[in-house]
Amino acid sequence: MKEEFNFSDLDSEIFEFILDNIPDAITIVDANCKTIFWNKTSENYFGVKKDDIIGKDIREFFPSSLLPKVIDTEKSYHNIYNSPRKDSFTVISAVPIYNQENQLIGGLARDRDITEYVKLSELLSKTQTSLDKLEKQYSSYGIRESSFSNIITNNPEFIKTINVCKNIAKTKINILLRGESGTGKELFAKAIHNESELEGKFVAVNCSAIPKELFESELFGYDKGAFTGARKEGKSGKFEEANNGTIFLDEIGDMPFNMQPKILRILEEGYVTRIGSNTPIKLNIRIISATNKDIKELVNKGEFRKDLYYRLNTFQVDLKPLRERKEDIVLLSNRFMQEFCMENGINVFIIPEKVNKILKNYQWEGNVRELKNVIHRAVILARENNNDEITVDNLPNYMQFNDYENTEEFDVSINNTKGLEKTLEEVEKKLIYEAMKKSDWKKSEAANILGIPRTTLYYKLDKYNIQMQY
Ligand SMILES: Nc1ncnc2c1ncn2[C@@H]1O[C@H](COP(=O)(O)OP(=O)(O)OP(=O)(O)O)[C@@H](O)[C@H]1O
Ligand SMILES: [Mg+2]
Numbered sequence: 001m002k003e004e005f006n007f008s009d010l011d012s013e014i015f016e017f018i019l020d021n022i023p024d025a026i027t028i029v030d031a032n033c034k035t036i037f038w039n040k041t042s043e044n045y046f047g048v049k050k051d052d053i054i055g056k057d058i059r060e061f062f063p064s065s066l067l068p069k070v071i072d073t074e075k076s077y078h079n080i081y082n083s084p085r086k087d088s089f090t091v092i093s094a095v096p097i098y099n100q101e102n103q104l105i106g107g108l109a110r111d112r113d114i115t116e117y118v119k120l121s122e123l124l125s126k127t128q129t130s131l132d133k134l135e136k137q138y139s140s141y142g143i144r145e146s147s148f149s150n151i152i153t154n155n156p157e158f159i160k161t162i163n164v165c166k167n168i169a170k171t172k173i174n175i176l177l178r179g180e181s182g183t184g185k186e187l188f189a190k191a192i193h194n195e196s197e198l199e200g201k202f203v204a205v206n207c208s209a210i211p212k213e214l215f216e217s218e219l220f221g222y223d224k225g226a227f228t229g230a231r232k233e234g235k236s237g238k239f240e241e242a243n244n245g246t247i248f249l250d251e252i253g254d255m256p257f258n259m260q261p262k263i264l265r266i267l268e269e270g271y272v273t274r275i276g277s278n279t280p281i282k283l284n285i286r287i288i289s290a291t292n293k294d295i296k297e298l299v300n301k302g303e304f305r306k307d308l309y310y311r312l313n314t315f316q317v318d319l320k321p322l323r324e325r326k327e328d329i330v331l332l333s334n335r336f337m338q339e340f341c342m343e344n345g346i347n348v349f350i351i352p353e354k355v356n357k358i359l360k361n362y363q364w365e366g367n368v369r370e371l372k373n374v375i376h377r378a379v380i381l382a383r384e385n386n387n388d389e390i391t392v393d394n395l396p397n398y399m400q401f402n403d404y405e406n407t408e409e410f411d412v413s414i415n416n417t418k419g420l421e422k423t424l425e426e427v428e429k430k431l432i433y434e435a436m437k438k439s440d441w442k443k444s445e446a447a448n449i450l451g452i453p454r455t456t457l458y459y460k461l462d463k464y465n466i467q468m469q470y
Pocket of ligand 2: 185
């Protein structure tokens, strides 16, 4: 007969109470596999009452129980995954129990119900899969901030421009978007594509970023073995990728001159042929091009082909610079501030009138993109200083200087409370800034205007952190 083990020997009501109230099913058997402890969770989980099983051999109830194995082999098992019924999952651990003389007196099993976790994780993985799919579709269409509803404006003329674009989006007309840097050309191009309901992708080609030598292979693709260094399996070009969709020829003014007749031919014939191939591919493509240059002038100077210009420019859309739609500045600032705060989980800031005034008076040569950057930067600085509003100090230095230009005169009278040193510094900053602007940010010229050595100018530019504007 093996060593006797009574659970009541360890008796403690508290001990039993605790075991009854944990979410794991606990079974303890003696060395003969007689069940000597069975907690409440076991009752619920296995559907067997404590009074029915205590004192009985565990195998009578659960022939495949791990515990007899533990008793036999004196081996421990940890976190064995088990699915006792359909849609029910557990992890089981079972260990031998020894007395103080190191004799085996029984075994303990712990079953943890992980059905909920498994279901949750299945749900999570399904959600992740559909999210991945959506993300793929999303990026394959180049759709991000791409609908007209994301274009923010209160300017009547700009609203008209949006409406015109909406109307022509569904036609096959080629569109030329003209506007300074950061006015939203790409945003418009994507919105037009999205509105067009074309089946194919939106494929952007930045004509100024592709090296001349690679232009042809990037746009037309190449067949296998077309040239040394070509990928074995060949490669599709941007035109092919954009088939049945939109090709966005960005910075069209920088399209290499020798490429222009080739592009024109494709547009006229409606076919593209991969380099090294004889098989033309039929194209059904909407072309949106964009430029911040005056293409007409490039045409006049002979730097851009007239025929291509007319082909691309079936319809021209001019995007007004931000400085010509001042009402949008405050609107956009607030929107960008709110979006940025929400994305970063921080409270929104107040933009006081003083700051708005500077923003409205600034020239915004980098347009909406520049405004977005300035606002993001200001939010970061305001947050660092624990402010609940954006202050003038949170704007870039060159904008603070810009404020001088709008304050009619410097108050340099004795009534000025700023003190001599601060006032002199401000006058110095203002003069340096003006000289730099006047000289088109050429330092030697500015130093001449100011009548100071260049090294002194370098030192002062650094001291006052005066940086070039766009
Ligand atoms: N009206 C607007 N409403 C909301 N966001 C805008 C608006 N105009 C521009 N933006 C945002 O400003 C940034 C610059 O826009 P976009 O890239 O379209 O300009 P772009 O004209 O293509 O500039 P570039 O010539 O420098 O390429 C983007 O983040 C865009 O989302
Ligand atoms: Mg762009």
